[in-house]
Each structure stands twice: as C-alpha cells, then as structure tokens.
Amino acid sequence: MDKKDGNIYGDFAPSKLHCKRCKTLMEEGVCPTCGYKVYVPMSKEKRDKVKLVSTIVAFVVLIAVFVIIQIVKD
16 A cells, blocks of 8 residues: 555545544644544654663662662661
8 A cells, every 4th residue: 555645544544633522623633622632652763762761760770779778888
C-alpha cells in the first residue's frame, strides 16, 4: 500500500479527525471543545532515551544513598 502524504493508510484514512467524546473537528490531535487528545505512541528513539535517562538517575540515586550511609556510619 502506498504512503500518501505521510499517511500509512493511503486513501482509506479520513482527511479530518473528529473527537471521540464530543464529535467536534480536532485541531492537531487535540479537541478544542473538551481537550481530548489522540494517543500517539512514543518512537523507539524516545523510548530508548527515557530508559537511558531513568537508568542513569537510578544509578546516581543508588550511589548517593551509599555515600550518605557511609558518612553516617563514621
């Protein structure tokens, strides 16, 4: 199936999205009436970055706790 204008669905996709809650025409994935947002999954690159940052933060917290315990013991 051809990708047309960056749309993976080609000719079958609706040209405009309507809100699931209030049926208003949505603007850039957000409903101007009720604020409902279309779910957009994270890209693989963003998921990998979140995993890396959370791992680094957990490691730094672990080291800080270890250092504080060693200082308190002395």
